[in-house]
Amino acid sequence: MRMFQQVSEREQESGGAGAIVMRRLDELALLSSDAKGLTRLYLTPEHKAAALRIMEWMRQAGMTADIDAVGNVVGRYLGSVPDAPVLLIGSHIDTVRDAGRYDGNLGVVVGIQAVSELSRSGARLPFGIEVIAFGDEEGVRFTATLSGSRAVAGTFDPAALDVEDEQGKSLHRALQDFGCDPSGIAAVARPEARVLGFVEVHIEQGPVLEAEGFPVGIVTAISGASRFKVEVGGEAGHAGTVPMRLRRDALMAAAEMVLVVEHIATGTPNLVGTVGRFEVLPGAVNVIPARSTFTLDVRSPSDATRAAALADIRQAFDAIAARREVGLSATCVYDEPAAPCAPWLMDALEAAIARLGLRAPRLPSGAGHDGLAMSALCPIGMLFVRCERGISHNPAEAIAAADADVATRVLVDFLRHLDPAAAGR
Numbered sequence: 001m002r003m004f005q006q007v008s009e010r011e012q013e014s015g016g017a018g019a020i021v022m023r024r025l026d027e028l029a030l031l032s033s034d035a036k037g038l039t040r041l042y043l044t045p046e047h048k049a050a051a052l053r054i055m056e057w058m059r060q061a062g063m064t065a066d067i068d069a070v071g072n073v074v075g076r077y078l079g080s081v082p083d084a085p086v087l088l089i090g091s092h093i094d095t096v097r098d099a100g101r102y103d104g105n106l107g108v109v110v111g112i113q114a115v116s117e118l119s120r121s122g123a124r125l126p127f128g129i130e131v132i133a134f135g136d137e138e139g140v141r142f143t144a145t146l147s148g149s150r151a152v153a154g155t156f157d158p159a160a161l162d163v164e165d166e167q168g169k170s171l172h173r174a175l176q177d178f179g180c181d182p183s184g185i186a187a188v189a190r191p192e193a194r195v196l197g198f199v200e201v202h203i204e205q206g207p208v209l210e211a212e213g214f215p216v217g218i219v220t221a222i223s224g225a226s227r228f229k230v231e232v233g234g235e236a237g238h239a240g241t242v243p244m245r246l247r248r249d250a251l252m253a254a255a256e257m258v259l260v261v262e263h264i265a266t267g268t269p270n271l272v273g274t275v276g277r278f279e280v281l282p283g284a285v286n287v288i289p290a291r292s293t294f295t296l297d298v299r300s301p302s303d304a305t306r307a308a309a310l311a312d313i314r315q316a317f318d319a320i321a322a323r324r325e326v327g328l329s330a331t332c333v334y335d336e337p338a339a340p341c342a343p344w345l346m347d348a349l350e351a352a353i354a355r356l357g358l359r360a361p362r363l364p365s366g367a368g369h370d371g372l373a374m375s376a377l378c379p380i381g382m383l384f385v386r387c388e389r390g391i392s393h394n395p396a397e398a399i400a401a402a403d404a405d406v407a408t409r410v411l412v413d414f415l416r417h418l419d420p421a422a423a424g425r
Contacts, residue, residue: 018405024109029101037098042136043174062119069184070151071135080124088198092137100397107201108133114411127420141165149373154189196423197379207390215403218362219382221301224338228296233327236290253324254292260316271300301364344422345381352414
């Protein structure tokens with residue numbers, strides 16, 4: 001691992017905000033458990049190294065900084081008014097396995113750079129700012145997800161502390177090994193009356209901005225999602241002796257159900273449906289399948305749209321099962337409502353973009369984010385940044401330095417002009 005380099009004021013002036021952001025993202029990408037790629041899981045030594053580095057950048061930017069009881073890194077920049085409410089800015093620094101370097105990390109680094117530019121100009125705003133680097137958004141190491149943002153929002157479930165990773169280490173023990181005190185997690189929650197809102201800068205993880213030629217976009221809502229494990233039970237039989245009309249083929253029934261998902265999702269605006277896993281038993285070339293199991297993931301920025309689509313899907317599944325004389329069970333394993341973005345934050349982001357002489361579309365986010373948890377605490381807003389071919393969760397993830405610069409300038413302008421009184425509108 002190479003030594004990190006300080007970013008001097010001269011470098012800041014000559015390189016531009018986008019260049020600084022990109023250099024720091026490159027540095028964070030070196031903090032990985034995988035020498036050939038980027039893998040940084042929650043509460044690992046690599047996460048600790050990234051947290052310490054980010055804390056250093058926060059302090060260079062004029063903030064006080066520390067690591068809280070759940071492993072979040074929190075930088076604080078005081079406002080001009082004593083005890084003023086705070087605007088929370090941030091994203092996550094954990095990754096999936098073999099990840100790209102911009103998912104999550106971009107929002108943290110852009111937030112730090114925005115505060116740095118305010119601090120260097122001596123600006124104090126009528127509200128405080130907290131930049132938060134959440135430790136666990138991806139949920140790769142532990143099945144509990146959004147631990148950091150749920151703690152801040154006051155919705156952390158203490159039962160999650162008993163969840164174990166693949167090596168049998170509990171979240172409680174991992175936090176202690178990280179240097180955190182799990183008994184202090186309840187105190188991480190922010191009082192609702194003290195928070196203006198939460199704003200996150202994030203790569204789009206989709207192709208819309210690139211296709212339409214926009215460097216940034218304004219998110220309207222984080223889609224709600226429902227996930228199911230679907231099991232279809234038929235009857236095994238000899239592939240050569242059972243006539244087609246007499247078969248109870250679990251695979252054929254399941255295949256028809258999968259096509260129903262595609263048909264309904266394709267015909268419903270603002271809805272996506274995915275079957276990501278499919279298993280067949282007994283799995284022999286000359287045996288009629290007796291059982292098929294598949295997953296179903298349905299998402300929409302509208303909970304009503306999602307609920308209606310799920311009802312149509314279930315009705316179609318039941319009809320297929322009855323006609324083909326197979327058993328059917330569908331177990332919901334995850335259900336998260338949509339998180340609409342606050343109109344006043346969307347308007348403020350749009351105004352900042354316009355003041356820079358740019359335009360930006362409004363679009364929903366189909367991916368989950370820390371904003372899902374934060375919406376339980378406060379209004380949320382989100383700025384998307386264009387990414388190449390929409391690729392994410394992949395080493396090929398890429399953004400342009402110019403777009404990182406636009407995102408930073410938008411955030412700085414947004415902060416300079418944000419009216420705390422608008423929060424009640």
